[in-house]
Amino acid sequence: MSNQPIQAFEPPYLMAVFTSVRTEGGSGYTETAARMSSLVKEIPGYLGHENAHTPGGLSITVGYFRDQEALDAWRTNLEHREAKARGVKEWYESYTLHVGTVERSSGFVRGR
Amino acid sequence: MSNQPIQAFEPPYLMAVFTSVRTEGGSGYTETAARMSSLVKEIPGYLGHENAHTPGGLSITVGYFRDQEALDAWRTNLEHREAKARGVKEWYESYTLHVGTVERSSGFVRGR
Numbered sequence: 001m002s003n004q005p006i007q008a009f010e011p012p013y014l015m016a017v018f019t020s021v022r023t024e025g026g027s028g029y030t031e032t033a034a035r036m037s038s039l040v041k042e043i044p045g046y047l048g049h050e051n052a053h054t055p056g057g058l059s060i061t062v063g064y065f066r067d068q069e070a071l072d073a074w075r076t077n078l079e080h081r082e083a084k085a086r087g088v089k090e091w092y093e094s095y096t097l098h099v100g101t102v103e104r105s106s107g108f109v110r111g112r
Numbered sequence: 113m114s115n116q117p118i119q120a121f122e123p124p125y126l127m128a129v130f131t132s133v134r135t136e137g138g139s140g141y142t143e144t145a146a147r148m149s150s151l152v153k154e155i156p157g158y159l160g161h162e163n164a165h166t167p168g169g170l171s172i173t174v175g176y177f178r179d180q181e182a183l184d185a186w187r188t189n190l191e192h193r194e195a196k197a198r199g200v201k202e203w204y205e206s207y208t209l210h211v212g213t214v215e216r217s218s219g220f221v222r223g224r
């Protein structure tokens with residue numbers, strides 16, 4: 001994932017905000033996270049995703065999708081569903097998901 | 113800010129996702145960020161906010177508001193506007209803001 005914010009897209013589009021705190025145990029998380037990060041890019045209508053992770057603390061991942069059909073394709077993807085089930089079983093102490101429609105977006109890049 | 117994700121609220125509500133990368137220079141950022149984190153809590157209709165920050169990389173802050181009126185009160189708050197202007201001038205290499213309406217939310221807490 002790049003070290004710059006993903007740029008603003010033309011509204012409307014969907015965003016899914018996934019905030020989570022990990023358990024201390026559980027194996028295979030890193031590999032699965034990398035696989036999901038790669039797999040989501042194959043979804044038609046996927047626009048981008050980005051993550052920030054405070055060491056020992058909260059992780060926030062935001063995924064951007066062109067429309068509901070694209071988000072549904074990701075939401076119901078079999079491999080993604082298996083990863084989510086394993087997340088509940090092993091990897092997450094707690095998480096929250098917020099899904100909504102972006103109505104306004106803007107951005108700034110220094111020197112442009 | 114707590115070390116757990118903010119829990120899901122009852123939709124609809126608004127969320128503002130602010131992703132940013134800092135400049136290397138600029139003073140006063142930490143103090144202003146702490147002040148904004150405190151100030152936003154005074155806004156009627158403010159629901160919560162949370163941040164994750166990858167060291168040396170991307171920062172993601174998400175603010176949750178009950179309705180447009182609450183978000184507008186924050187957006188147009190004078191002290192917040194001054195902080196934003198200073199952010200463009202000094203603190204941010206780049207940022208993106210995505211504002212939308214949450215239509216679906218869910219959460220998980222281990223052991224509940």
